[in-house]
Amino acid sequence: MAPVVITLVSDGTRCLLARQSSFPKGMYSALAGFCDIGESVEEAVRREVAEEVGLEIERLQYSASQHWPFPNSSLMIACHATVKPGQTEIQVNFRELEAAAWFSHDEVITALKRNDPHTQQQNGAFPFWLPPKLAIANQLIKEWVEKSTCSSLPA
Numbered sequence: 208m209a210p211v212v213i214t215l216v217s218d219g220t221r222c223l224l225a226r227q228s229s230f231p232k233g234m235y236s237a238l239a240g241f242c243d244i245g246e247s248v249e250e251a252v253r254r255e256v257a258e259e260v261g262l263e264i265e266r267l268q269y270s271a272s273q274h275w276p277f278p279n280s281s282l283m284i285a286c287h288a289t290v291k292p293g294q295t296e297i298q299v300n301f302r303e304l305e306a307a308a309w310f311s312h313d314e315v316i317t318a319l320k321r322n323d324p325h326t327q328q329q330n331g332a333f334p335f336w337l338p339p340k341l342a343i344a345n346q347l348i349k350e351w352v353e354k355s356t357c358s359s360l361p362a
């Protein structure tokens with residue numbers, strides 16, 4: 208089983224979500240990546256965030272873990288991370304990601320409530336949506352909303 212870090216990066220008011228070209232249309236998730244041999248979880252998170260979006264982590268907090276069977280067994284190690292408020296400019300690594308962006312609470316709450324993500328909009332675009340409840344990414348995103356708005360979301 209391979210260890211994978213998955214990190215929800217926040218700047219205090221927004222969270223950073225990204226998508227790979229292999230993701231279903233419109234879906235964004237937290238940043239994920241395999242740990243290298245000899246790395247601690249903290250080192251893997253800092254490296255992955257720097258490699259994928261060019262940001263430096265200021266604070267890191269462990270959240271939870273999950274066995275993820277797709278496509279091969281991984282141990283997902285989920286963390287929240289914050290960057291310094293003045294250092295939020297994203298440099299997307301297009302070899303690894305198709306897109307990455309900061310999202311507000313309101314945008315994230317709307318996406319969490321979305322129950323028809325596969326419906327194409329009139330302009331041809333797909334709506335912004337988030338991984339399903341069974342994915343630890345969903346749990347991380349909900350925790351961030353609850354922590355920063357001091358309110359609880361439906362399970």
Ligand SMILES: NC(=O)C1=CN([C@@H]2O[C@H](COP(=O)(O)OP(=O)(O)OC[C@H]3O[C@@H](n4cnc5c(N)ncnc54)[C@H](OP(=O)(O)O)[C@@H]3O)[C@@H](O)[C@H]2O)C=CC1
Binds near residue numbers: 213236239343345
């Ligand atoms: N539960 C959740 O909420 C989420 C789970 N995930 C899971 O996390 C895992 C990692 O995500 P992500 O980085 O986006 O994955 P990718 O599947 O995009 O893999 C990234 C790269 O890692 C390499 N790789 C594949 N397997 C291993 C391994 N066992 N050890 C080291 N490197 C490997 C591959 O390189 P090469 O082609 O050279 O082998 C691949 O190009 C995936 O299994 C994904 O399903 C991701 C997001 C959310």
